Amino acid sequence: MTDKKKTVLVTGAAGSLAKRVIARLHGRYHVIAVDFRRKVETEPDIPSYKIEIHKRGFEDVFRRHKIDAVLHIGRIFPHEHDRTRRYNANVLGSKKLFELCRKYGVAQVIVHSTYYVYGASAYNPALLDEDAPLKASEVTQDLVDSVELENLAQIYLWKAPELNITILRPCNVLGPGVRNTMSVLLMRPLVPVLVGFSPMMQCLHVDDMADALVAAFEQNKPGIYNVAPDDYVTYQTMVEQSGCRKLPVPSVPPMLPKMISSALNWGSFFPPYLVNYFKYPVIIDGRLFRQTFGWTPRRSLNDIFSYYRKHKLLPH
Template sequence: MSEQKRPHILVTGAAGALAQQVIQRLRQDCDLVAVDFREQVYLGDDIPSYCIDFNKRVFEDLFRRYDFDGVIHLGRIQSSQLTRMRRYNANVLGTQKLLDLSHKYGIRRVVVLSTYHVYGATAYNPALIDEEAPLKSAGLSMDLVDSVELENLANIYLWRYPELNITILRPCNIVGPGVRNSISTLLGSEHAPVLAGFSPMMQFIHIDDMATALVLAYHHQARGVFNVAPDDWVAYQHALQLCGCRRIPVPSIPPSLARTILRTLKLKSFPSYLMNFFKYPVVIDGRLFAREFDFTPERSLKEIFRYYRENKHPV
């Protein structure tokens, strides 16, 4: 009897902590190729690793050479990175190129990492936001346009090419060791800004649980869009207290004053385009993903906050 062929999977965003966690979970049973737009990373002799711009012709050579079965696309550039145009080229045009090549070379499984930021933060958000809610971020902040367009692209390919079996995941705030996003930087700082009079409810998912969710999503081929979040949440200011942060109140009116103060304090971890997310709650409903993929986060909020309390990195 012939030995079953190991799946060959392309993982993008390989320089990030989340992608490396996913790779560690898959390497025993899959042949992996790692790619990142920003830098080449060494992941062991068994995993070829490349630093490639998806929009360059050489990217297609990987599809010819490795005969991929699946793609896990974690290479979304955060809004705090690069200029708006370079970010758009990487996130939107790069993702379009990736999906075009996936269709051209007969890929049968694609998982795309998005973000809950696409819903936008407004005073009129429902208590629990499900996957059917409109994506309002593009109308609220130009800095989140590329995140919404990336999702819209993935949705177009999801319905146009059902054979790609695309799953799009919208996680809440991903935090934990190695995570370098804005909220993780705030939780790990000695002093953190808060908008005076506001303390919205927030959700947090540990990087270990998010990596598990991505692996589950890859193996269990359910097409569609899914929120990924635990069923508990906490007020932002209380989360800072539990992480041992000293809060710095910043007046929220007028918005230009808040931005000026943040620039003066050099608090890049509190970007102005996310200011509404520190005003209004954006609590997403993760029950559909939990049911469909039999997923339950293992890391509690208590454990997450203990990590940040014990690992302070002044900002």
């Protein structure tokens, strides 16, 4: 009897989101775990590799396994490495990945992007749909790699239709184990807030984002999709609901918050390049994804924030 299970390669396997995706796929598909930070401990029947995605060893994985689909979740966050290392991994590494997918006949690629690519501006419309311009790199060089990765994925979306590329742009993904900037921020007991600003924000539990990635893979409807709930909350409410105390930071003149962040070495949780996101709302319209894939988030805002409240009660 022939084994009809698809083989799925998941990048960023050490991350909380990727681990949840792998758990959902395991058993129904053959899963291959890849990470560029460390070799991930997995189930015995899940091959795991530590690779540099822009180096030669990555191709060996494609030679060794007949890969049907790639879920490209792995990326280096701006607070983790310098700009050059990030660009090499996130942009050049992704280009290598797309080329390997073409060379070895991979039939589907899901790319995990971010709403940050839209850029935070006082002139943003109330709801940003998938056709809105990606202006983040105009605001700060530290988001260039995020925008370049998106642009690259869009080029391959049209240039290589056989890859069936789906690009997902989620809002703030939060919850247990997540190490992105917003999650690192909400873990802290004392959190900076800009005086005079409290923009609306959207939040998604990491379990709901894992479900979204699996839905995008299983239904295979290529295109570009925002992933977000239809409710919002102000940044200051997020901070309060997560059990953080607020540290007011003057926002005038505009460079002051960036100078304070740099001077106090707040780069990992209040990085200068994201200051505008704490000033201006970036609300994305997630209707297209919800309607196309029949997906709705199951976790409430309280489910999300209660994790951060409980974390602060634990002995450290």
